[in-house]
Amino acid sequence: MNSIKSIRLPLVFVVVLLFLSASTFSSRSQQPKDFEKQIDALLRKMTLAEKLGQLQQLDGEANGNFRPEHLELVRQGSLGSTLNVRGAQKTNELQRIAVTASRLKIPLIFGFDVIHGYRTVFPIPLGEAATWDPAAVERSASIAAAEARAAGVHWTFAPMVDIARDPRWGRIAEGSGEDPYLGSLLARARVRGFQGTDYSAPDKVVACAKHWVAYGAAEAGRDYNTTEVSERTLREVYFPPFKAAVDAGVGTFMSAFNDLNGVPASANHFTLTEVLRDEWKFDGFVVSDYTSVEELMKHGVAANEAEAARAALDAGVDMEMVSRLYNKHGEQLLKDRKLSLKTIDEAVRRVLRIKFRLGLFAKPYADPARESAAIFNSANVAAAREIAARSLVLLKNDRNVLPLDKPVRSIALIGPLADSKTNMLGSWTGDGKPEDAATLLVGLKAKVPQAKINYAKGCDINSDKDDGFAEAVRAAKESDVVIIAVGESAEMSGEAASRSSLDLPGRQLELVKAVHATGKPYVVVLMNGRPLTINWLTENSPAILETWFAGTQGGNAIADVLFGDVNPGGKLPVTFPRNVGQIPLYYNHKNTGRPPDANNKYTSKYLDVDWKPLFPFGFGLSYTRFEIANLKLSAPRISASGQLIVSVDVRNLGPRAGDEVVQLYIRDVAASVTRPVKELKGFQRVTLAAGETKRVEFVLGAAQLGFWNQQMRYGIEPGEFMVMVGPNSEQLIEAKFAVE
């Protein structure tokens, strides 16, 4: 402690401009047009009921239809938006009422959860994150946007940018994993993909950064649960992907279900107004999560509906999803002077601003001719296959079992996920249809048409029956090689899908053991929406391929990788623990005063399990081998406003081309507050031919080296830093430099 003080006290804390420093990104990709005069004119004409109407969003039917009551509400000007209504015909029908029969002809904005694809379904977001390829993620979002807009959808409730350090939480599947830097780059990529530079374009939608904020910090991983997060952790871990979304020009935010430090996120003035509007200058609108305004009563911060409406509106929630408290109580709240007209006008202004930016006043309708051409076309399907293949992570490959030989005579394909179309698509399927999905069985048949495929389901995903084992074992014995697809059902992750165990559900592990006992070579293909505790597989199975839920083209993409047409290059965007008791387990933890030491009892560890993960963040193998060496820094020391160039050689040592994700981590060795043992601050996914070497460069500066000090100001402190580079968060080569 003393030595830290003696290093630190004489040194100046360099404060960097807040607006620039709080994020890695400083430039907006979109300069929105100014519609304020038109909005002023409209606001002058609007009645209070019409204003409150703009703040109301109601749910349609699951099949995409609107509800009969919507027609009248739209005609009266009492409904500004719907969710789930989709399809050119259905949206146009309702829109026609809004723009021809309502008094002020304000168009509706149609929202929908286009999370990992509209009709063409891409890998779940956690899977896309495993690509470590922002360009691929942007492309996926861009295709989803084109399909959605063609179907009359203007607004997606994505990206979900919640950092999640607890795999029990089912919604870890919907985000980019545990890391704020990777999460920020992918947040930006998704916003760009959805919105482009101008979301009035016929192939773009406005995006929604959700769930603001710290929803992923739910205690015990139980969905909707309480969160307690310090301001520093909010700013360093949970905020950055949201800030990246704002910097990329995201048009909307969604306020979360959870309470945060005692104040529900949907009534939280600090996060919704002080940070989002005042600090970050966000000028779009905030929609509540589904009935989260009404839920303020259950949280116990509102005694009745009127108080809930007031609390949410005052805090900065502009549009109310599904519950109707603004509309029910807005007028009375105004009369009682509990709410100001200014607050309502401001909320309406923000909603109208986005409607203008979407071009809805000029072009309110979807074009049915576009719809059929844009949706699920062959280019989109091909992209889904490519991106899915990039998302697969090879966790183990003993004695190069993989890739499999194409001239194989017979393959046993076993497991409850080997031919399940619904599960292949994952938890948010948009308008995706199970019949579109290529399962692994379909993929194998297409990949090796000459091979005899002995398919046996073996067991269900989650049942106690083993009556299919005998057939599975027979199939294995009769075949040259076995592929066994196990994991979770799609509905075991996503919303309201928390688990207290991360083991393979049901009797699937026993199924694998039964196959293992045959002595046949086999490969485990995992499908799941979260890290699983797969210790036995890791110790005993020859090969493991993590495939998440890979979407419409999942089976083809997996077959591409299993047979070596694609060399896997994905990396884990999240730590895989050994058991649930280790959770939360994440790579960017603090060192503690007693870091774990196997030879010293009184250090931070467990009696009954290793402190280390089963697979670390950033981990993933390839069919080739890489070497990362020759770490060089452009200087031994830099000034606080200076830049450092870090470079390494990456060499492909193996016989085939492949991708390596070179990862750069930093550590501030001694600072005025404790710093993580490592923090990802750069990565590049590079493709190298057999024998090829590439020099990879990273730039470090204020945005990467700073943190929030005790006074909650952002800046860099002079002193020693470590820089670490490698193929995952554990196998690192390191060097030191100083900031003066």
Ligand code: BGC
């Ligand atoms: C989810 C959101 C989603 C919304 C609309 C809520 O239950 O939390 O993520 O966007 O429903 O479907």
